[in-house]
Amino acid sequence: MSCSPLLCSFRIPAIPISKKKPIFTHQNNRLLTVSLFSHSHSNSHPQHHTQSMEVNDTITNNALGFDFLTKKPYTPPSWATHLNPIPPNYFSLAHLPTPIHKWNLPNLPKNTQVWLKRDDLSGMQLSGNKVRKLEFLMADAVAQGADCIITIGGIQSNHCRATAVAARYLNLDCYLILRTSKAVVDQDPGLTGNLLVERLVGAHVELISKEEYGKIGSVALTNHLKEKLLNEGRKPYVIPVGGSNSLGTWGYIKAIAEIEHQLQTGTENIKFDDIVVACGSGGTIAGLSLGSLLSSLKAKVHAFSVCDDPNYFYDYVQGLLDGLEAGVDSRNIVDIINAKGLGYAINTAEELNFVKEIAAATGVILDPVYSGKAVYGLTKDMAENPKKWEGRKILFIHTGGLLGLYDKVQQIDSLVGNWNRMDVHESVPP
Numbered sequence: 001m002s003c004s005p006l007l008c009s010f011r012i013p014a015i016p017i018s019k020k021k022p023i024f025t026h027q028n029n030r031l032l033t034v035s036l037f038s039h040s041h042s043n044s045h046p047q048h049h050t051q052s053m054e055v056n057d058t059i060t061n062n063a064l065g066f067d068f069l070t071k072k073p074y075t076p077p078s079w080a081t082h083l084n085p086i087p088p089n090y091f092s093l094a095h096l097p098t099p100i101h102k103w104n105l106p107n108l109p110k111n112t113q114v115w116l117k118r119d120d121l122s123g124m125q126l127s128g129n130k131v132r133k134l135e136f137l138m139a140d141a142v143a144q145g146a147d148c149i150i151t152i153g154g155i156q157s158n159h160c161r162a163t164a165v166a167a168r169y170l171n172l173d174c175y176l177i178l179r180t181s182k183a184v185v186d187q188d189p190g191l192t193g194n195l196l197v198e199r200l201v202g203a204h205v206e207l208i209s210k211e212e213y214g215k216i217g218s219v220a221l222t223n224h225l226k227e228k229l230l231n232e233g234r235k236p237y238v239i240p241v242g243g244s245n246s247l248g249t250w251g252y253i254k255a256i257a258e259i260e261h262q263l264q265t266g267t268e269n270i271k272f273d274d275i276v277v278a279c280g281s282g283g284t285i286a287g288l289s290l291g292s293l294l295s296s297l298k299a300k301v302h303a304f305s306v307c308d309d310p311n312y313f314y315d316y317v318q319g320l321l322d323g324l325e326a327g328v329d330s331r332n333i334v335d336i337i338n339a340k341g342l343g344y345a346i347n348t349a350e351e352l353n354f355v356k357e358i359a360a361a362t363g364v365i366l367d368p369v370y371s372g373k374a375v376y377g378l379t380k381d382m383a384e385n386p387k388k389w390e391g392r393k394i395l396f397i398h399t400g401g402l403l404g405l406y407d408k409v410q411q412i413d414s415l416v417g418n419w420n421r422m423d424v425h426e427s428v429p430p
């Protein structure tokens with residue numbers, strides 16, 4: 001049988017369901033034929049059915065999910081081979097590719113299209129952008145013989161939760177340093193949102209006040225814990241805030257190759273003019289903007305920053321790019337817009353209402369801390385500068401963070417829908 005590697009039509013012969021075990025035959029290392037049996041109820045002998053199924057797809061180990069949690073060699077896209085260093089491996093932790101679909105955001109300027117890249121669907125416990133960085137970071141940790149991971153972030157850090165899950169998947173211990181307010185730093189942090197997942201998977205949680213964090217800094221704090229663990233005979237591996245170092249940046253360089261492939265092989269004939277995303281520690285926009293520049297995408301990357309100011313991020317992203325010997329100026333490849341509002345992880349009622357309106361209008365739930373603020377900022381910018389966005393095809397990257405919404409339930413309570421005590425009359429028969 002000769003097939004195009006991308007679209008292959010082949011037949012699946014009969015198999016016994018009693019065995020419930022598919023038999024796979026690799027062909028050209030890419031294609032699999034699957035045999036099925038089924039049991040006859042009237043006959044104790046397995047009976048072959050000659051049912052056959054048309055499958056229009058290339059079935060690979062990847063598509064079947066068998067490569068999840070395995071270490072794989074990494075080959076960069078041809079346009080990224082000059083970057084240095086290139087990671088040799090990654091762990092398959094995310095469910096990729098994430099879908100892309102058109103998103104009917106209300107009140108768009110004339111002829112503007114918004115499409116959504118659903119990185120919020122990259123995997124439930126690992127949801128969002130963090131898992132893409134962790135694919136590379138965890139491979140490095142394992143290669144270095146680490147037996148535990150240390151990382152740091154805010155009390156509802158999605159990155160810390162994703163790291164805690166990834167570490168447990170790979171049988172590593174995880175130590176999280178979580179920043180919280182002085183008033184509650186000596187109390188049990190509870191189980192809201194990301195904390196529930198972190199504590200369920202057994203992460204060690206160390207609390208630090210915002211003041212101490214500001215004074216000491218994240219690098220010194222993680223180093224301090226690293227020293228302590230080394231003295232106890234452990235082999236810790238430190239991941240910085242948000243997983244945003246040059247190695248983590250490969251996560252979104254790889255994501256650009258994924259988008260490129262989706263556009264080249266998909267049925268939608270679309271070229272994106274812009275990529276829009278939230279920015280919290282800089283790694284995502286570093287990978288996206290460098291990848292978009294080097295690949296065939298050439299879309300302009302706009303980042304809505306939810307903490308610190310744009311100048312801080314231009315400098316930070318520059319450091320990440322320099323760490324890959326990219327030879328480009330961050331200020332030329334990404335447009336960073338301040339969307340911090342009242343402050344990191346602090347929402348106005350208007351922002352939360354916006355999250356609610358978008359969910360009600362499109363079914364897509366934005367997290368309040370990152371994508372919620374970014375899309376709020378984007379629609380505000382569209383309303384103020386419609387000419388800038390008119391007729392553009394925009395790809396918004398939804399970076400996940402749903403669990404952070406549970407931290408806002410009190411604020412959202414009054415915004416969400418009605419409920420009724422069901423009216424059951426005597427006339428309804430029991």
Ligand SMILES: Cc1ncc(COP(=O)(O)O)c(C=O)c1O
Nearest residue numbers: 158242280281282284370399401
């Ligand atoms: C849900 C979510 N979206 C976006 C971001 C921002 O990504 P980055 O930290 O790479 O800038 C983060 C983390 O900071 C996040 O948790």
